[in-house]
Amino acid sequence: MNENIAKRNRLLAQKVLRGLASRNMQGVYAETREEALGKALEMIPPGSSVTMGGCASAHEIGLVAALKAGDYRFIDRDAMEDKRAAMLAAYDADVFLASANAMTEDGVVVNVDGNSNRVSAIAQGPRRVILVVGMNKICPDLDSALKRARNVAAPINAQRFGLSTPCAKTGACADCKSPDTICCQFLATRYSRHPGRIRVVLVNDALGF
Numbered sequence: 001m002n003e004n005i006a007k008r009n010r011l012l013a014q015k016v017l018r019g020l021a022s023r024n025m026q027g028v029y030a031e032t033r034e035e036a037l038g039k040a041l042e043m044i045p046p047g048s049s050v051t052m053g054g055c056a057s058a059h060e061i062g063l064v065a066a067l068k069a070g071d072y073r074f075i076d077r078d079a080m081e082d083k084r085a086a087m088l089a090a091y092d093a094d095v096f097l098a099s100a101n102a103m104t105e106d107g108v109v110v111n112v113d114g115n116s117n118r119v120s121a122i123a124q125g126p127r128r129v130i131l132v133v134g135m136n137k138i139c140p141d142l143d144s145a146l147k148r149a150r151n152v153a154a155p156i157n158a159q160r161f162g163l164s165t166p167c168a169k170t171g172a173c174a175d176c177k178s179p180d181t182i183c184c185q186f187l188a189t190r191y192s193r194h195p196g197r198i199r200v201v202l203v204n205d206a207l208g209f
């Protein structure tokens with residue numbers, strides 16, 4: 001990463017961490033992907049049941065591979081035929097992994113979802129939620145975070161999953177009501193009532209979409 005961008009991110013990350021703390025969410029900062037992996041694993045006790053929403057960032061820092069190889073009960077929803085059972089298992093898991101489609105500088109976590117299993121599990125269910133978030137997801141405010149979620153993250157995800165939405169074809173949100181839309185639910189997590197439940201690993205790198 002360009003050193004000027006890295007330096008700016010380092011400074012901005014302190015504001016994000018203060019914002020998370022003010023919202024009863026725990027944030028930690030990692031300078032590299034390797035450091036992020038170590039900090040995420042410190043949050044997951046051995047023997048934990050772990051599942052995840054789609055989370056490219058967790059793959060990119062090596063977390064999913066480490067969990068599959070380690071002393072954890074990793075619930076691999078992609079390997080389960082019964083998708084409803086996989087979804088329900090997530091609500092009772094010790095740890096749920098996800099990222100954010102965007103985050104505000106003052107710590108609000110924004111996600112949009114089609115099936116909505118990811119946003120519902122972030123909101124309630126799993127005992128601990130760990131969000132791996134690259135500094136590329138940080139936006140000045142809630143409005144710009146929603147715009148990022150719908151104009152950057154959503155089109156890329158729609159393309160990845162071969163969905164028939166306007167954004168998959170044009171790269172920009174058309175506020176569609178397509179049957180394939182991945183913008184069924186918007187979740188802005190602005191506070192957690194449960195201390196230590198939601199934890200963010202903020203990484204000084206570009207991760208995910």
Ligand code: SF4
Pocket residue numbers: 150151154155158165166167168172173174175176177178180181182183
């Ligand atoms: S509302 Fe439709 S066009 Fe806009 S980002 Fe969501 S899926 Fe894409």
